[in-house]
Structure formats: structure tokens, C-alpha cells
Amino acid sequence: MEVLLLSSSVSKLERREEALRHSWFTFLVDGISRACSHQLVRHRPASYSQQSQRYVAMRKFPYVEPESVKGVKVEVNNEEVSFKDLMELIGKFYEKLVEKGVPKEDARFVLPNACTTRIVFTMNGEELVHFLRLRTCSRAQWEIREMAIEILRILRNNFPNLFNNVGPNCYYLGYCTEGKKSCGKPEQVRKFFANLK
Numbered sequence: 001m002e003v004l005l006l007s008s009s010v011s012k013l014e015r016r017e018e019a020l021r022h023s024w025f026t027f028l029v030d031g032i033s034r035a036c037s038h039q040l041v042r043h044r045p046a047s048y049s050q051q052s053q054r055y056v057a058m059r060k061f062p063y064v065e066p067e068s069v070k071g072v073k074v075e076v077n078n079e080e081v082s083f084k085d086l087m088e089l090i091g092k093f094y095e096k097l098v099e100k101g102v103p104k105e106d107a108r109f110v111l112p113n114a115c116t117t118r119i120v121f122t123m124n125g126e127e128l129v130h131f132l133r134l135r136t137c138s139r140a141q142w143e144i145r146e147m148a149i150e151i152l153r154i155l156r157n158n159f160p161n162l163f164n165n166v167g168p169n170c171y172y173l174g175y176c177t178e179g180k181k182s183c184g185k186p187e188q189v190r191k192f193f194a195n196l197k
């Protein structure tokens with residue numbers, strides 16, 4: 001995964017809340033799975049531009065392999081199949097469909113959530129804080145959490161006054177808001193975000 005801050009426009013308004021509301025940040029994220037980008041685009045006060053699968057050929061498509069499936073094989077039709085084997089099979093199937101004249105916009109229906117994508121998005125500071133509070137939390141799915149932590153790292157390095165106090169709610173508010181779904185390790189999490197550079 002690669003995360004780049006493409007541009008920013010930071011307001012000089014004195015009150016932090018107002019400065020956040022009137023500041024804009026554009027990020028490029030490359031190499032995340034479609035599963036991850038799907039979660040990102042659920043955040044509504046934002047603008048997105050995403051690589052198209054209609055026109056980009058997906059031969060030997062790049063994909064994200066979660067740690068939990070590495071080395072795992074399952075039996076399918078009396079054959080031991082790994083995640084990698086399945087991705088290769090899908091890639092070949094996709095390629096054959098395109099060779100047979102199936103339009104890429106239809107052939108892409110076989111591509112999995114694991115397939116990587118590149119996305120550019122713009123959010124104002126207020127929405128970024130909301131996004132980071134939710135997605136840096138241990139409850140968030142690991143890939144979007146990794147992405148959110150990288151975004152936060154970049155923002156803290158460039159705009160410490162606006163983002164040094166941002167992190168999951170246990171860090172931002174000082175208490176956990178997740179109830180029974182809490183990770184139960186607020187001290188550990190707070191320490192991690194206090195030291196994040």
C-alpha cells in the first residue's frame with residue numbers, strides 16, 4: 001500500500017474546529033484491495049476518483065493477500081487449492097473471457113474483492129478527523145486501519161497543530177465508545193497513538 005498527500009489547503013482561522021472545517025486534503029492511495037476502497041467510499045462528505053476496471057486490463061491482476069490466508073489450503077473438487085492458486089485461476093479465466101471478445105466491463109465481474117485499486121480522495125479536516133476516529137480504532141478492519149494510521153502519520157508530520165490529538169476515540173476523547181465491542185486495551189492503544197510519528 002502506498003499513501004501520498006497530493007495537495008492541501010490549510011485555513012489560517014484561529015479556532016481549530018473552524019480551521020479543520022475550511023481546510024482540504026487530497027490523498028492518493030495505491031495498492032489497497034477493493035474491499036478496503038469500498039469501506040473508504042462509504043464516508044460521504046468527500047470526493048473520490050478511482051481507477052476504472054472497465055478500461056484497465058486486469059491480466060495478472062495485482063491483489064492483496066491477508067496474512068490469515070497465507071499458507072492455508074482448502075480442498076475443492078478433490079484438489080488442494082491455495083488463495084494464490086485461486087487468484088491465478090481467476091486471472092486466467094478473466095484473460096480468456098477478454099480473448100473471446102467479452103467486454104472488459106463484463107469480464108471484470110469475475111474479479112475478487114482482493115483485487116488492488118488506486119483511489120484519490122479529498123476530504124475537509126472535519127471529515128478527516130471523523131474518518132480517523134473510526135478507522136484507526138482496533139474495531140476497524142485491519143487494511144483500512146493500516147491505511148488510516150498511515151494517513152494520520154502523514155497529517156501529524158505536516159500539520160501537527162491540527163492532527164496531533166487525533167486517533168481512535170479512546171485517545172481523542174480519553175474514553176472508549178465501543179461498549180461490549182471494545183478491544184479492552186485502551187492504555188496500550190493510547191500509548192501507541194501518543195507516540196505515533
Ligand SMILES: Cc1cc2nc3c(=O)[nH]c(=O)nc-3n(C[C@H](O)[C@H](O)[C@H](O)COP(=O)(O)OP(=O)(O)OC[C@H]3O[C@@H](n4cnc5c(N)ncnc54)[C@H](O)[C@@H]3O)c2cc1C
Pocket residue numbers: 042043044045127130131134135139140141
Ligand atoms: C468498525 C466499523 C464497522 C462497520 N460495519 C459496517 C457494516 O457491517 N455494514 C455497513 O453497511 N456499514 C458498516 N460500517 C460503515 C458505517 O455504517 C458507515 O457507512 C461509515 O462509518 C460512514 O458513515 P458515517 O456515518 O461514519 O459518516 P460519514 O459518511 O463519514 O459522514 C460523516 C458525518 O457527516 C454527516 N452526514 C454525512 N452524510 C449525511 C447525510 N446524508 N445526512 C445527514 N448527515 C450526514 C453525519 O453526521 C456523519 O456522521 C462500519 C464502519 C465501522 C467504522
